[in-house]
Amino acid sequence: MRYRHLFGPVPSRRLGVSLGVDLVPLKTCTLNCIYCECGETNNCTLERKEYVPLEEVYEELNDYLAKQPELDYITFSGSGEPTLHSGIGNVVSYLKQKYPAYKLCLLTNSTLLNDSKVREQIKPIDLIVPSLDTATEECFKRLNRPHRGIKCQDVIEGLVKLRSEYSGEILVEIFIAPGLNDTPDEIAALKSALERIKPDRVQLGTLDRPGTEEWLEPADYHTMQNIAFYLGNAEIIGKFKPGPKISTFNDSHSRQIYETLKRRPCTVADLKALLNLRPAEIQKYINHLLSKGKIEIDHQERGIFLKIKNNKDGKN
Numbered sequence: 632m633r634y635r636h637l638f639g640p641v642p643s644r645r646l647g648v649s650l651g652v653d654l655v656p657l658k659t660c661t662l663n664c665i666y667c668e669c670g671e672t673n674n675c676t677l678e679r680k681e682y683v684p685l686e687e688v689y690e691e692l693n694d695y696l697a698k699q700p701e702l703d704y705i706t707f708s709g710s711g712e713p714t715l716h717s718g719i720g721n722v723v724s725y726l727k728q729k730y731p732a733y734k735l736c737l738l739t740n741s742t743l744l745n746d747s748k749v750r751e752q753i754k755p756i757d758l759i760v761p762s763l764d765t766a767t768e769e770c771f772k773r774l775n776r777p778h779r780g781i782k783c784q785d786v787i788e789g790l791v792k793l794r795s796e797y798s799g800e801i802l803v804e805i806f807i808a809p810g811l812n813d814t815p816d817e818i819a820a821l822k823s824a825l826e827r828i829k830p831d832r833v834q835l836g837t838l839d840r841p842g843t844e845e846w847l848e849p850a851d852y853h854t855m856q857n858i859a860f861y862l863g864n865a866e867i868i869g870k871f872k873p874g875p876k877i878s879t880f881n882d883s884h885s886r887q888i889y890e891t892l893k894r895r896p897c898t899v900a901d902l903k904a905l906l907n908l909r910p911a912e913i914q915k916y917i918n919h920l921l922s923k924g925k926i927e928i929d930h931q932e933r934g935i936f937l938k939i940k941n942n943k944d945g946k947n
């Protein structure tokens with residue numbers, strides 16, 4: 632079966648082996664972050680609706696989970712904001728009832744958490760990883776470039792409400808963008824917000840893949856350490872280590888590579904970790920995709936990344 636709404640499983644630096652469930656079309660999001668690995672948001676919206684048919688999602692989940700794969704998490708994530716799908720609660724209930732052995736995770740940009748319906752729908756999820764990069768409106772506009780209907784303070788209120796109603800684990804993720812949210816005032820504002828939100832854990836990350844804006848640089852480790860120290864309980868996330876051998880998603884390694892690159896640029900090392908193949912084998916699939924013009928090489932200061940080739944007609 633060819634999957635349209637599932638991807639991976641990917642070895643994640645936070646989650647181990649995680650099967651991704653993508654509930655919205657590419658770049659359907661409430662934000663347009665400067666660091667987004669998936670490019671510019673082409674549908675910046677607050678509208679919640681059934682972006683992809685639930686029946687298709689159930690069919691794919693049943694097909695994949697019938698093989699009883701070993702997974703650390705089934706994760707709602709992908710190339711947009713998963714809580715924009717009005718049926719995310721249905722998928723959560725479906726998985727909890729039919730496949731209770733699997734833990735669920737949600738990666739969210741936090742912008743819809745001020746909506747009580749959203750909070751109710753995601754309550755049964757085991758781990759929620761909301762992002763909060765700033766606690767000031769000015770920086771929010773520059774760094775996350777939100778839909779005009781979203782205010783940073785409402786996002787923080789949503790997180791505070793989530794904490795008071797949700798008994799699972801909350802891991803707040805903060806992306807550090809040098810020159811934007813690494814100033815003393817910014818970090819002090821973030822610390823105050825975190826004191827109200829009371830997450831179980833906080834993780835700091837910075838650029839390690841090409842983002843939407845080419846001028847964006849990664850923060851240096853010293854800055855990250857200072858911020859982590861000031862925030863008190865924050866952990867700096869490094870590059871993930873290769874995970875255990877995982878069964879391939881379908882018979883086509885090249886399709887798995889292509890589907891992964893559709894969601895984020897990767898180095899050859901990332902792809903090796905994903906497929907757990909020998910370097911020569913991985914190279915064969917990469918060469919195949921390069922020769923078909925489906926992917927291209929992007930030389931960055933941080934290394935050589937492979938990414939989807941954007942054709943002029945907008946099709947991949």
Ligand code: SF4
Pocket residue numbers: 660661662663664666667668669672709710711712740
């Ligand atoms: S990083 Fe996440 S929240 Fe930001 S634009 Fe990309 S998909 Fe949306």
